[in-house]
Amino acid sequence: MTFKAVEVDLTLVPPAITLDPTNQTVAQGSTATFTAAATGSALTLQWLKDNVAIPGANTATLALVNVQPSDEGSYSFTATNILGTARVRPPPSRSRPREEARSSRRSRSARRSRSAATPRSA
Secondary structure (H helix, E strand, C coil): CCCCCCCCCCCCCCCEEEECCCCEEECCCCCEEEECEEECCCCEEEEEECCEECCCCCCCEEEECCCCHHHCEEEEEEEEECCEEEECCCCCEEEEEHHHHHHHHHHHHHHHHHHHHCCCCC
16 A cells, blocks of 8 residues: 655635726616626635625626616625635725616705805804
């Protein structure tokens, strides 16, 4: 009987985000696709919406199909292993149907115009 020595490298690498998803505004009914990437040993990937894990969203790509107003929110990505968790930085991505985004910009613009035209009381 012959035995061979086997060397196993058990060096663990902490998680690090190497590609942040980009912010998107898409038309209602279309698809928003977010892609992120991470490095590290034995990673568990997870997408979150408004800081809540999205069930089954544990790959580097998140596709939101037929985007509706209810899909608006902050989407973020984490990579975790026994050494810690890496989170998307800077701020998480947002998904907002385009028509709603235009309406929201008009509202903010109108509020700014009204506040600029309203004299302040002393």
